[in-house]
Amino acid sequence: MGSLRERWSGLWPAAGLLLLVMLLSPLSSSPLGLMAIVGVPAAVAILTFEPPRSGSAALALLLLAGAALGFREAGPLWFMERGWALLLAGGFALSTALAPGRRLFDRSLAAVAVAGATVAVLAVLRPGLPADLDWRITAQFSQALAAYDFNAWGGRSVEATVRTIVSVWQAVYPAMLALASISALGVVGYIIGRVRGEPRPLPPLREFRFGDHLAWVLVLGLALLVLPAGAWADRAGGNMVTVMGGLYLLRGLAVLVWLGASVLSSGWVIGLWVLAALILYPVTAGAALVMGISDTWLDLRSRPGVKTDGA
Template sequence: MVGVPTAIAILAFEPPHGATALLALLLLAAAAAGFREPTPLWYIERGWAVLLAGGFAVSTALAPTRPILDRSLLTVAIAGATVAAMGAVRPELLVGLDWQVADQFERTLARYDFGWLGGPPAEAAVRQFAALWQALYPAMLVLASVSALAVTVYLLGRVRGEESALPPLGRFRFSEHLVWVLAAGLVLVALPVGAWADRAGGNIVTVMGGLYVLRGTAVLVWLGASVISSGWIIAAWTLAALVLYPVTMGATLVVGVSDTWLDLRSRLGVAGNKE
């Protein structure tokens, strides 16, 4: 998801220099690893990467000055709409995709011996967690794709010789209107509509939750950089955040959602640029 979009973007938007063209070809060659004995998931992974590459080229051509996250979300929307259209024409494709993912989870779990973990109770708990993870794999794919496209933007910037290919984390924010997407996901989860609504809502909430956790982290990073001058104190707070990650995740989520209305960085003295 990094190599293919980066290679296509270099070939589409960069001058045809030998070094950059060679880099693009090397990235495509790395993405083609395993072509001699491809599995169905091999084709699925590369197919999604190709859709991301095409969507990123379109979004960059249409809105080259838009923030990175806006272009990344548009890219994922284009790729997702393409998959949905293919599924509408051939529903068995989406059924087969879901089956392949479920089979991958099952084969992964089959490698482990749960006896030393506590036997059947431990296995039941792990399988319950795996079932949740399996239901949310579209959301995980969206978040992974957005992250991969950020790496793509960084690599493109380095190819162009930009010193700051990505803006500082402390300036990260996105459109306040996306909070309504989070609200729609919560409504789908809460309403007794059916299993499809639960899964769709859960995936929407997971994606938006991940983005708001990142936004909350950006607020805390900006606050720490503005208030704390000692590197040791920052390191101690970072270590505590990692150790107490369940509390940290909840706190950063609350901060991220609150920043939608309160604009904490502006209220505390500095207005962050949207990125």
């Protein structure tokens, strides 16, 4: 019974990461399209690093089949879906082979960096590639908007609001894709761990942290936004700030969860605390962002004599 409960508790972080993939990744208008960003890297990792067994090979083929089902509708991002999933899979395999002992987040971040650097090199070799990618992204969002009847949802005011949100989403598309990819590789880590028989492949949310040196990425992004360096700097800076904002938001949530587990003892009280946090989500998000950034210097969870396991 205890082993079953431990396995279920280990599933929650993976479920949360998969939800983030669904919320952040605009790769496909079909929910099955999201399988590509998880299924392809997971299948490549299983086939590359796991001993040849019929069970693991069958799982890899099943994941590839799920990703293939997600490719049924050939929309404007048809090639981007396949290309990015393959680049991400290759980057994750490379980072795992070079540093197998590093944390999953570090290897995932390196994989996204490798995939992004590959796209940058291709953009240098093919100067028209960035404009083509922008066109495909715009076409995908336009296709999605055309499917909605805004007159049934409030008319032009609602349509104007949605189009404004979509325009911002298009501008930070690379950042959203990077965050979705990091989340997807977290799910991949869970799958690999379960293949190896680990009951809890992923650590709980309250333990999430990353290197403080990444704060310089946020500083550089803010500098690019402030300096009058042109449109490319504004977009690059906005995407860098968005990525780091998302990571610091998650880090802040981890600190808040750790504080709640350390201070609150009753399950009912914890449930009410979580419910209040969800209802007041704008306040919670703002507090988590501030907490995540300040944790770079405060680092409450690593102080001696402070309870860090939430028990």
